[in-house]
Amino acid sequence: MNFLLSAIGPALPEVLIALAAILLVLYGAIAGEKSVDTVNGLALAALFAALVLVVLAPSQEAVAFGGSFRVDAFGRFLKVLALIGAGAALAMSVDWLKVEKQSRFEYAVLVLLSTLGMMMMISAGDLIALYMGLELMSLALYVIAANNRDSVRSTEAGLKYFVLGALSSGMLLYGASLIYGFTGSVNFERIAEAAREPSLGLIFGIVFLFAGLAFKVSAVPFHMWTPDVYEGAPTPVTAFFASAPKVAAIAVFMRVAIEALPNVAHQWQQIVVFISLASMVLGAFAAIGQRNIKRLMAYSSIGHMGYALVGLAAGTEEGIRGVLVYMAIYMAMTLGTFACILAMRRKEGTVETIDDLAGLSRTRPMMAFLLAALMFSLAGIPPLAGFLAKYYVFLAAIKAGLYMLSVVGVLASVVGAYYYLRIVKLMYFDEPAAAFEPMPTELRAVLGISSLFIILLFVYPAPLLSAAGAAARALF
Numbered sequence: 001m002n003f004l005l006s007a008i009g010p011a012l013p014e015v016l017i018a019l020a021a022i023l024l025v026l027y028g029a030i031a032g033e034k035s036v037d038t039v040n041g042l043a044l045a046a047l048f049a050a051l052v053l054v055v056l057a058p059s060q061e062a063v064a065f066g067g068s069f070r071v072d073a074f075g076r077f078l079k080v081l082a083l084i085g086a087g088a089a090l091a092m093s094v095d096w097l098k099v100e101k102q103s104r105f106e107y108a109v110l111v112l113l114s115t116l117g118m119m120m121m122i123s124a125g126d127l128i129a130l131y132m133g134l135e136l137m138s139l140a141l142y143v144i145a146a147n148n149r150d151s152v153r154s155t156e157a158g159l160k161y162f163v164l165g166a167l168s169s170g171m172l173l174y175g176a177s178l179i180y181g182f183t184g185s186v187n188f189e190r191i192a193e194a195a196r197e198p199s200l201g202l203i204f205g206i207v208f209l210f211a212g213l214a215f216k217v218s219a220v221p222f223h224m225w226t227p228d229v230y231e232g233a234p235t236p237v238t239a240f241f242a243s244a245p246k247v248a249a250i251a252v253f254m255r256v257a258i259e260a261l262p263n264v265a266h267q268w269q270q271i272v273v274f275i276s277l278a279s280m281v282l283g284a285f286a287a288i289g290q291r292n293i294k295r296l297m298a299y300s301s302i303g304h305m306g307y308a309l310v311g312l313a314a315g316t317e318e319g320i321r322g323v324l325v326y327m328a329i330y331m332a333m334t335l336g337t338f339a340c341i342l343a344m345r346r347k348e349g350t351v352e353t354i355d356d357l358a359g360l361s362r363t364r365p366m367m368a369f370l371l372a373a374l375m376f377s378l379a380g381i382p383p384l385a386g387f388l389a390k391y392y393v394f395l396a397a398i399k400a401g402l403y404m405l406s407v408v409g410v411l412a413s414v415v416g417a418y419y420y421l422r423i424v425k426l427m428y429f430d431e432p433a434a435a436f437e438p439m440p441t442e443l444r445a446v447l448g449i450s451s452l453f454i455i456l457l458f459v460y461p462a463p464l465l466s467a468a469g470a471a472a473r474a475l476f
Contacts, residue, residue: 010062010071013050013079014119020046021112028105036105040094043108047087047115054079061474067187068129075123077324077471078251081331082122085244086115088335088446093236095440096342100350102148102234111240114140118248122255127176127186130252134172134216137245138165144240145233157232164225165215172212178205179260188260198264206261210271213256216249217305218298220278230298235350238294239338242301243331250305250327254312254320258475265315272313277408279306284415293341293354296419297334300378303416304330310409311393314400317472322392324468329389329457333377336450340371343439343447354423359432367439368427370451375424377454379417385457 008015024042028035054076061072090111097103117137124130142165146158180186182201183194195202215222230238257268283303290296308330311322344351361368377386390413397406439447457464 008064010057010064011069011123013053013057014116014123016050016053017046017112017116017119021109021116024105024112025109028109031105033105036098036103039105040090040108043112044087044090046112047083047090050115050119051080051083051087054083063125065129067125067189069120069123070125071123073474074255074471075251077467078122078247078327079119081247081328082115082118082244085247085331085335086111086118086240089236089240089243089338091442092239092335092339092342092446093234095442096236096350097147097234099345100148100234104147107144107147110140110144114144114240115244118244121248122251124252124255125188127180127188127191130256131173131176133248134212134252135169137248138169138216141165141241141245144237145229147237148234151232153232154234157229160232161225161229168212168215168222171208171215175205175208175210175212178202179209181205188255191260192262195261196263198267202264203267206264206268207271209256210253210268210275213249213253214275217246217253217309218302219275219305219309220282220302221275223279223282223302226302227295227298230301231292231294231352235294235338235342235352238297239335239342242297242334242338246301246305247327247331250308250312250323253309254323254475257312257315258320269313269315272309273402273405276306276309276313277405279303279309280409280412281306284412287416287419290419291354292352293344293357293423294352296354297337297341300416300419301334303412304378306412307390307393307409310397310402310405313402313405314393314396316396316400317476318399319393319396320472320475321465321468322389322396324471325392325464326389328464328468329377329385329454332450332453333374333386336370336374336447336454337378339443339447339450340367340374343367343436343443345437346434347437354426356433357423358426358430360427360436362432363435364439367436367447370447372424372427373451373455375420379420380413381417383458385454388458388461 024039028039063070114137117133120133124133142158142162145161146155148154178201182199183191185191218226261268279302283299283306287296287299308323308326311319377384380386380390394406394409
């Protein structure tokens with residue numbers, strides 16, 4: 001028994017999530033559709049229990065399964081974000097799916113399985129564990145993208161995501177096989193020891209591996225799935241896509257780059273600088289003409305992943321700290337915004353166009369105020385948290401000598417501010433559209449907590465900065 005505990009102890013939160021998913025799918029299959037509420041409640045309880053286990057885990061670094069699974073401060077920080085994102089997205093979806101008659105017990109189980117894949121990715125110590133976690137996360141996401149079987153848009157979103165995801169998965173696997181072939185190992189530490197000098201084959205491997213990872217964070221030029229999938233998938237699913245999986249994919253990006261490839265940093269930095277530049281610029285300009293708020297948030301997320309990658313491009317401990325701070329703030333902003341999008345419901349059904357927010361300040365003043373704060377934060381306007389997020393990644397890039405990247409990032413922020421501020425203008429200065437239905441309790445809770453975090457973070461940012469700093473140090 002002691003041997004078993006010592007073997008799987010570091011992976012206890014993951015084991016809990018896996019057991020919960022297995023038991024809940026069995027219960028759901030036996031009890032049928034009437035089990036939906038119970039399954040949703042127990043899935044949320046499992047995510048909360050896993051979060052508690054991650055937070056209370058011993059602070060020292062631990063390794064399990066022959067070095068394939070690593071637990072350190074870096075992994076704990078990002079697992080906390082992923083679990084909070086998954087829990088909030090699941091809580092926000094319960095009422096929406098019930099009203100839309102899309103409620104199925106499989107949804108919560110798939111969210112659990114996807115979260116398990118994210119946690120495996122975050123703790124991956126070699127390329128095989130990375131790929132297993134990535135595929136477990138992705139396969140569950142493909143299915144929930146097509147959760148609304150009666151909608152052509154939802155089915156199309158799931159199919160597009162699956163086909164393009166399979167392509168990116170193949171590219172990532174090919175890159176991993178090349179790296180293994182030229183270094184003789186799949187373990188990150190041994191790859192770092194073997195890859196002391198860049199070779200042509202190794203560089204090809206890095207390009208393909210990073211292409212697969214760029215797809216998962218929806219960075220340009222592998223972003224093509226994002227607007228269509230965000231628009232077509234049910235809105236709670238889009239909220240999930242935009243939060244927790246992005247955290248896990250960025251975590252893998254950082255772990256592979258810093259742990260496995262520190263000696264060829266100059267080679268991968270060029271790739272990261274390019275996709276960061278392209279993502280910031282496309283995210284800023286492509287969102288301007290959007291009328292559907294989910295498509296706008298898709299292009300917004302592409303731009304924000306570009307900003308986050310600025311910190312990785314710096315390749316320093318300070319840069320990694322900046323990325324971690326950015327991801328924590330980005331997730332809060334995204335969850336709060338999607339809580340408002342989910343609340344865009346009238347008696348005749350849900351609405352998704354930006355024009356439906358017209359005059360919101362007169363029909364739902366508190367919702368309008370909090371959404372305006374989130375829009376200002378997404379635009380990076382001080383003193384809100386979004387400004388702090390961009391400040392830390394740009395500062396790290398400037399210290400690393402990446403001046404052009406920082407200048408382009410600031411200019412892209414200015415352009416991007418247009419479409420965020422347009423929403424604020426609509427809410428406060430246009431004639432009111434018909435009022436929305438009252439906001440469910442879960443959405444109020446997520447919107448309230450995320451908005452308070454965004455508005456008040458500048459008063460006392462020390463806990464977040466110190467936690468991100470400790471996580472960044474663990475990676476180096």
